[in-house]
Amino acid sequence: MRVMVLVKATTGSEAGAQASEQLLAEMGRFNEALADAGVLEAGEGLHPSSRGVRVRLSGAERRVVPGPFAATPELVSGFWIWKVASLDEAIAWARRIPSLNGEPGEVELRPVLGDEDFGPEFTPELRAQEARLRARTDPSRKPDGR
Numbered sequence: 001m002r003v004m005v006l007v008k009a010t011t012g013s014e015a016g017a018q019a020s021e022q023l024l025a026e027m028g029r030f031n032e033a034l035a036d037a038g039v040l041e042a043g044e045g046l047h048p049s050s051r052g053v054r055v056r057l058s059g060a061e062r063r064v065v066p067g068p069f070a071a072t073p074e075l076v077s078g079f080w081i082w083k084v085a086s087l088d089e090a091i092a093w094a095r096r097i098p099s100l101n102g103e104p105g106e107v108e109l110r111p112v113l114g115d116e117d118f119g120p121e122f123t124p125e126l127r128a129q130e131a132r133l134r135a136r137t138d139p140s141r142k143p144d145g146r
Contacts, residue, residue, distance in 0.1 A: 039093060081112070
Protein backbone atom coordinates (compact mmCIF):
# COMPACT_ATOMS: atom_id res chain seq x y z
CA MET A 1 0.00 0.00 0.00
CA ARG A 2 1.06 3.56 -0.55
CA VAL A 3 0.63 6.18 2.15
CA MET A 4 0.93 9.94 1.97
CA VAL A 5 2.41 11.38 5.14
CA LEU A 6 1.36 15.00 5.55
CA VAL A 7 3.65 17.02 7.81
CA LYS A 8 1.54 19.66 9.52
CA ALA A 9 2.76 23.24 9.65
CA THR A 10 4.01 24.83 12.85
CA THR A 11 4.32 28.45 13.88
CA GLY A 12 7.99 28.26 12.92
CA SER A 13 7.45 26.68 9.50
CA GLU A 14 4.77 29.25 8.65
CA ALA A 15 7.15 32.03 9.73
CA GLY A 16 9.71 30.66 7.27
CA ALA A 17 12.13 29.54 9.98
CA GLN A 18 14.99 27.51 8.57
CA ALA A 19 15.68 24.04 9.89
CA SER A 20 18.74 23.72 12.07
CA GLU A 21 21.79 21.83 10.83
CA GLN A 22 21.03 19.19 13.48
CA LEU A 23 17.46 18.71 12.23
CA LEU A 24 18.62 18.54 8.61
CA ALA A 25 21.13 15.84 9.59
CA GLU A 26 18.51 13.89 11.57
CA MET A 27 16.01 14.11 8.71
CA GLY A 28 18.71 13.03 6.27
CA ARG A 29 19.43 9.94 8.38
CA PHE A 30 15.70 9.18 8.69
CA ASN A 31 15.18 9.55 4.92
CA GLU A 32 18.20 7.29 4.31
CA ALA A 33 16.63 4.65 6.58
CA LEU A 34 13.33 4.95 4.66
CA ALA A 35 15.17 4.60 1.34
CA ASP A 36 17.30 1.68 2.57
CA ALA A 37 14.10 -0.12 3.63
CA GLY A 38 12.50 0.49 0.23
CA VAL A 39 9.76 2.61 1.82
CA LEU A 40 10.53 6.10 0.49
CA GLU A 41 8.98 6.99 -2.88
CA ALA A 42 8.99 10.80 -2.58
CA GLY A 43 9.23 13.56 -0.04
CA GLU A 44 9.61 17.31 0.02
CA GLY A 45 9.25 20.29 2.31
CA LEU A 46 7.03 23.19 1.33
CA HIS A 47 7.43 26.95 1.54
CA PRO A 48 5.14 28.77 4.01
CA SER A 49 1.56 29.41 2.91
CA SER A 50 2.46 33.10 2.44
CA ARG A 51 4.18 32.00 -0.78
CA GLY A 52 1.23 29.94 -1.99
CA VAL A 53 -2.24 30.44 -3.35
CA ARG A 54 -5.49 28.55 -3.23
CA VAL A 55 -7.77 28.19 -6.23
CA ARG A 56 -11.40 27.93 -5.15
CA LEU A 57 -13.60 25.95 -7.51
CA SER A 58 -17.36 26.46 -7.69
CA GLY A 59 -19.10 25.25 -10.84
CA ALA A 60 -17.42 27.09 -13.71
CA GLU A 61 -16.05 29.81 -11.38
CA ARG A 62 -12.38 29.82 -10.36
CA ARG A 63 -11.14 32.24 -7.72
CA VAL A 64 -7.48 32.62 -6.73
CA VAL A 65 -6.87 33.40 -3.06
CA PRO A 66 -3.30 34.41 -2.14
CA GLY A 67 -1.70 33.19 1.10
CA PRO A 68 -0.94 33.31 3.92
CA PHE A 69 -3.70 31.12 5.28
CA ALA A 70 -5.03 30.91 8.82
CA ALA A 71 -5.29 27.79 10.99
CA THR A 72 -1.61 26.86 11.03
CA PRO A 73 -2.25 23.35 12.49
CA GLU A 74 -4.39 22.52 9.44
CA LEU A 75 -1.75 23.55 6.90
CA VAL A 76 0.80 21.21 5.35
CA SER A 77 4.51 22.05 5.45
CA GLY A 78 5.85 18.92 3.79
CA PHE A 79 5.04 15.40 2.69
CA TRP A 80 6.36 11.93 2.03
CA ILE A 81 4.98 9.12 -0.10
CA TRP A 82 5.80 5.78 1.49
CA LYS A 83 5.27 2.27 0.13
CA VAL A 84 4.51 0.02 3.09
CA ALA A 85 2.85 -3.33 3.75
CA SER A 86 0.23 -1.86 6.09
CA LEU A 87 -0.93 1.22 7.94
CA ASP A 88 0.66 -0.28 11.06
CA GLU A 89 4.05 -0.28 9.31
CA ALA A 90 3.53 3.37 8.32
CA ILE A 91 2.69 4.24 11.93
CA ALA A 92 5.87 2.50 13.10
CA TRP A 93 7.91 4.63 10.68
CA ALA A 94 6.04 7.81 11.69
CA ARG A 95 6.96 7.20 15.33
CA ARG A 96 10.62 7.53 14.25
CA ILE A 97 10.28 10.96 12.58
CA PRO A 98 12.75 13.41 14.16
CA SER A 99 11.36 16.23 16.30
CA LEU A 100 10.87 19.42 14.30
CA ASN A 101 13.20 22.05 15.79
CA GLY A 102 11.87 21.30 19.26
CA GLU A 103 8.35 22.46 18.34
CA PRO A 104 5.40 20.16 18.89
CA GLY A 105 4.47 18.65 15.56
CA GLU A 106 1.99 16.37 13.89
CA VAL A 107 1.88 14.19 10.82
CA GLU A 108 -1.20 12.76 9.17
CA LEU A 109 -1.04 9.39 7.41
CA ARG A 110 -3.49 8.88 4.55
CA PRO A 111 -3.64 5.76 2.37
CA VAL A 112 -3.35 6.57 -1.33
CA LEU A 113 -6.26 5.33 -3.43
CA GLY A 114 -5.43 2.40 -5.70
CA ASP A 115 -7.23 1.14 -8.77
CA GLU A 116 -9.14 -1.38 -6.66
CA ASP A 117 -10.71 1.43 -4.61
CA PHE A 118 -12.75 2.84 -7.52
CA GLY A 119 -15.09 -0.07 -8.19
CA PRO A 120 -16.78 -0.93 -11.49
CA GLU A 121 -16.93 2.73 -12.56
CA PHE A 122 -13.19 2.47 -13.18
CA THR A 123 -13.63 0.67 -16.49
CA PRO A 124 -10.90 -1.24 -18.32
CA GLU A 125 -10.55 1.75 -20.67
CA LEU A 126 -10.08 4.15 -17.76
CA ARG A 127 -7.60 1.75 -16.13
CA ALA A 128 -5.60 1.63 -19.37
CA GLN A 129 -5.61 5.42 -19.57
CA GLU A 130 -4.36 5.63 -15.97
CA ALA A 131 -1.61 3.09 -16.70
CA ARG A 132 -0.46 5.14 -19.71
CA LEU A 133 -0.36 8.31 -17.59
CA ARG A 134 1.61 6.54 -14.85
CA ALA A 135 4.14 5.30 -17.40
CA ARG A 136 4.53 8.81 -18.81
CA THR A 137 4.96 10.52 -15.45
CA ASP A 138 6.92 7.88 -13.54
CA PRO A 139 8.35 5.03 -15.62
CA SER A 140 9.57 3.28 -12.45
CA ARG A 141 5.98 2.67 -11.28
CA LYS A 142 4.34 -0.45 -12.51
CA PRO A 143 1.19 0.08 -14.58
CA ASP A 144 -0.87 -1.85 -12.00
CA GLY A 145 -0.47 1.00 -9.48
CA ARG A 146 2.07 -0.63 -7.16
